């Protein structure tokens with residue numbers, strides 16, 4: 001197989017923080033002397049008490065314990081705002097670009113300070129204290145950043161719920177962490193369409209207890225119901241508080257945030273990240289992976305509802321005193337040139353997006369890109385799912401004019417920050433490969449039995465060592481943390497991803513090997529979609545698998561067995577799609593629903609998903625051994641009625 005390799009451009013090797021020799025030297029040190037290496041890195045942030053204990057980690061069965069910088073004391077918001085004020089009070093911290101191209105604004109570090117203090121004071125005057133949970137259900141508006149940083153300032157733990165989630169999903173997340181306060185907006189605005197956020201909160205709160213206050217940001221001015229004993233307008237409350245708010249002193253291992261993510265069960269997990277290690281790691285990866293230098297304009301297109309938004313719109317860039325762009329809209333509104341016009345409008349130097357967006361825009365051809373200049377661009381990034389080499393090449397050639405390196409960054413909600421990635425001044429690029437481990441990261445590829453595979457190989461990706469940005473626990477359920485990540489392969493963290501290592505030691509992530517699917521870079525548990533389907537009165541049983549999708553990476557394929565006597569009609573198919581959207585959110589809409597009189601089960605009753613995946617992939621010729629099925633005949637019906645014929 002001939003493989004294209006892109007060398008590090010000479011000017012990059014010269015000006016970047018890290019060149020090839022430095023990468024080797026720093027990586028070796030990070031492995032041979034982790035305590036010394038990370039003690040030095042900890043100095044990138046300001047501590048009220050500098051840590052003297054660096055790493056204190058156990059991956060031992062029955063005693064999973066992860067602590068970094070544990071005697072350090074800091075405040076994350078202070079590090080992202082206050083410490084920059086002496087030098088950067090008038091520098092733009094956030095460029096906000098609205099859904100409507102005529103709307104944008106620049107927020108300086110001083111303004112950010114003042115707004116965050118106001119929001120923090122609103123929370124403090126409502127009795128929110130260190131350790132309390134606050135759920136944030138906001139669109140991509142500056143108030144989302146204010147809310148997150150306000151929580152960090154007073155030591156409250158934020159749980160941001162993506163504004164595309166349904167009232168039920170929101171209620172589930174509010175209940176799990178028992179939030180006292182919700183911060184939301186009247187409505188969101190995306191691609192010219194309104195999203196009824198406050199109404200969704202009202203519906204969620206009918207199913208959740210313990211919420212004292214709902215703070216409502218006015219975004220569209222649309223009509224909403226206000227409950228006078230519970231709901232307050234942000235702009236009214238903000239007018240009654242000051243722009244000064246002392247920061248809470250936090251231990252390095254005090255929680256910073258919870259972020260729910262999907263796994264192989266129906267219940268999303270509350271991934272818990274803490275303060276010191278997370279911030280050191282987010283800041284460091286942002287600097288080195290994006291080769292961030294003072295004065296750069298940096299844009300990550302993610303939503304703050306996902307971890308990418310936490311680490312690489314907010315915490316990493318702001319800890320580094322950067323100018324970070326926050327975009328309310330979508331890539332194709334008002335037209336397919338939107339990303340590239342925004343890059344020209346704000347002179348963006350570093351651009352970080354997802355393969356699904358690249359593939360969708362690639363379908364619209366080169367013209368919408370080529371009519372813009374993009375001369376400011378220096379570096380491109382990709383995250384969220386494997387990027388196919390065709391999309392990589394297009395991104396490089398058409399968007400980057402063959403001039404900008406691409407950093408394909410592999411990581412997870414659980415990892416807090418980027419773990420496998422090129423460094424643009426150091427790493428030769430291979431389209432489709434996330435390339436090499438970041439400092440302190442030791443990947444290992446194992447087979448199904450846990451045997452460690454050396455050299456050129458394919459298997460399951462584990463990490464044998466901790467890094468400061470690692471999640472610490474599943475909120476409220478440490479046993480589940482161990483069960484999910486440390487029980488498949490004892491003594492190491494299992495990522496859930498398949499991976500190939502090539503002859504050059506480059507890593508190629510092949511996708512999830514568990515019951516998680518990745519739809520447009522959004523992580524979905526097949527079990528979540530299944531439980532939504534079986535909650536419908538006409539559905540008796542459901543099985544969901546992923547299938548390759550040209551734009552989304554993976555699509556959702558649902559096999560549905562109906563209750564006796566229910567007719568499988570087109571209308572019912574549509575009704576079920578709408579139902580899942582309502583139960584979970586639009587990102588979970590099934591692309592295909594196949595009515596199945598029976599599902600392929602083993603004699604012990606386990607659904608054989610391998611067979612369902614092959615049928616969904618339109619590969620009925622390669623079903624493999626079906627002789628262990630309780631009733632092999634069900635397969636014929638499934639094959640004959642498959643929905644996805646090429």
Ligand code: WT7
Pocket residue numbers: 261306307308382383384385386387408409410411412413414434495496497509510511512518521522523
């Ligand atoms: C899963 C984690 C990382 C923040 C966004 C997603 C997949 C992520 C890559 C990449 C191949 C990737 C993995 C991973 N993934 N980045 N560069 N190449 N796959 O976070 O929702 O926690 O999903 O996304 O399968 O396990 P997440």
